[in-house]
Amino acid sequence: MQDTLAIDAQNLARRYGRRWALADVSLRIPHGRVVMVAGRNGSGKSTLFRILSTAIRPDHGSASVLGFDLVKQRYDIRKDVALLSHYSYLYESLTAAENLQVTASHRGMSTKGLQEILDRVGLGHRANDAVHTFSAGMRKRLSFARVLLQQPRIVLLDEPYGQLDPEGFALVDEVVHELVSFGVTVLIATHQLERGGRLADDAYVLEQGRLIWSGDAKECPSC
Amino acid sequence: MSLVLAAALRKELLLQWKTRTQFMAVFVFGATSLLLFSFAVGPNSEALRLYSAGFLWLGLLLSSTLTLAESYHAEMENRALEGLLLLPSDPRALYYGKAIANWFQLALLGVGLVPVMVVLYDAGTTDLLRLLAIILLGTAGLSAPGTLYAAMTSQARAKQTLLPLLLFPLIVPALLASVKATSLVILGDPMHQLPSWISLLTAFDAIYWSLCGLLFGRVVEE
Numbered sequence: 001m002q003d004t005l006a007i008d009a010q011n012l013a014r015r016y017g018r019r020w021a022l023a024d025v026s027l028r029i030p031h032g033r034v035v036m037v038a039g040r041n042g043s044g045k046s047t048l049f050r051i052l053s054t055a056i057r058p059d060h061g062s063a064s065v066l067g068f069d070l071v072k073q074r075y076d077i078r079k080d081v082a083l084l085s086h087y088s089y090l091y092e093s094l095t096a097a098e099n100l101q102v103t104a105s106h107r108g109m110s111t112k113g114l115q116e117i118l119d120r121v122g123l124g125h126r127a128n129d130a131v132h133t134f135s136a137g138m139r140k141r142l143s144f145a146r147v148l149l150q151q152p153r154i155v156l157l158d159e160p161y162g163q164l165d166p167e168g169f170a171l172v173d174e175v176v177h178e179l180v181s182f183g184v185t186v187l188i189a190t191h192q193l194e195r196g197g198r199l200a201d202d203a204y205v206l207e208q209g210r211l212i213w214s215g216d217a218k219e220c221p222s223c
Numbered sequence: 224m225s226l227v228l229a230a231a232l233r234k235e236l237l238l239q240w241k242t243r244t245q246f247m248a249v250f251v252f253g254a255t256s257l258l259l260f261s262f263a264v265g266p267n268s269e270a271l272r273l274y275s276a277g278f279l280w281l282g283l284l285l286s287s288t289l290t291l292a293e294s295y296h297a298e299m300e301n302r303a304l305e306g307l308l309l310l311p312s313d314p315r316a317l318y319y320g321k322a323i324a325n326w327f328q329l330a331l332l333g334v335g336l337v338p339v340m341v342v343l344y345d346a347g348t349t350d351l352l353r354l355l356a357i358i359l360l361g362t363a364g365l366s367a368p369g370t371l372y373a374a375m376t377s378q379a380r381a382k383q384t385l386l387p388l389l390l391f392p393l394i395v396p397a398l399l400a401s402v403k404a405t406s407l408v409i410l411g412d413p414m415h416q417l418p419s420w421i422s423l424l425t426a427f428d429a430i431y432w433s434l435c436g437l438l439f440g441r442v443v444e445e
Binding site: 088 | 238300301303305445
């Protein structure tokens with residue numbers, strides 16, 4: 001099972017106060033797939049991604065990510081999973097290049113080749129500008145660059161199209177195709193159902209924290 | 224861990240450099256506190272000199288809460304600290320990087336406030352090396368628990384109130400030892416008590432730095 005599934009989650013649940021943000025969600029995601037997680041605002045998509053990235057713990061349920069236990073082996077999971085969150089994880093007073101340098105140096109990676117990644121996300125010309133001068137879309141691009149820099153085996157993209165222009169949409173699609181060609185598993189939580197549906201192999205639909213549908217993305221009823 | 228620690232320290236120093244105007248504001252706050260203490264005592268130069276060490280450390284303590292709380296502002300703005308933890312980074316390395324950077328900043332502040340103390344209280348000393356050593360040890364005693372508690376309170380609404388409430392009782396031994404040692408350097412040490420106070424300060428520093436590093440992961444990780 002560990003060899004065939006990138007993510008194997010059973011009955012994941014998480015509550016904030018009295019409200020269950022996620023209840024009884026199970027996923028089986030093979031390696032190298034593009035999976036769309038759809039649902040309305042507050043349906044639990046971000047909570048699910050935050051649990052799978054180990055940013056928060058589930059209150060119930062268990063999961064294995066790349067063969068590692070979600071709760072007991074968080075550090076191992078983090079080495080190979082990257083999350084594009086709705087938090088940008090950026091330092092406002094640092095430049096784009098400095099933000100990527102911080103990421104690279106904390107991962108023990110070389111800081112060479114950062115300009116290439118910035119060029120890739122269309123921010124090469126703003127490498128030395130502080131993040132606080134960036135628009136929301138540019139921040140999203142830089143966060144995306146941060147994810148690519150980590151060279152993960154699983155990428156969790158929470159609303160990757162949010163705040164981006166049409167060029168940015170195309171960039172996300174292009175990069176997802178590229179990641180999949182390298183065997184990376186990509187999960188996308190998005191409101192852009194048509195676009196996400198075209199990109200994804202499989203889809204999961206959440207409503208009020210519960211999984212209400214899963215299957216082939218082309219047959220997704222909400223897409 | 225050493226690689227991540229070096230990276231964390233480099234990042235902290237870079238952030239401090241980018242927000243250096245904040246440091247100037249904290250320094251002015253500390254200097255103003257020393258000035259206000261002198262008003263409280265009045266024009267009694269002997270009393271001013273007698274209490275100068277206490278005033279210096281109180282000024283430093285009050286300023287430290289601003290410095291420590293501010294050190295998490297950048298981390299919480301876009302949840303950058305969570306981003307670092309997910310890379311993954313060892314929480315202890317992140318803690319020690321921040322605590323060392325805070326220590327550096329507080330020590331610099333302490334050194335900067337000494338001339339203000341000399342001018343306002345006429346409390347000079349020729350034993351500058353010992354004074355510097357005490358400032359380094361004393362600010363280490365503020366920085367280690369301060370960095371931990373600032374992390375704990377960084378997401379609270381009343382963080383500016385909570386941080387001093389939690390921190391001040393904990394650092395009483397280090398503060399007391401710092402004041403006593405500084406006072407002995409300024410006023411003279413006929414009974415050779417200085418080594419005992421420095422030993423006490425060093426012992427508390429060792430406890431703070433080892434214990435807080437271990438607890439940091441539990442504070443920042445859910």
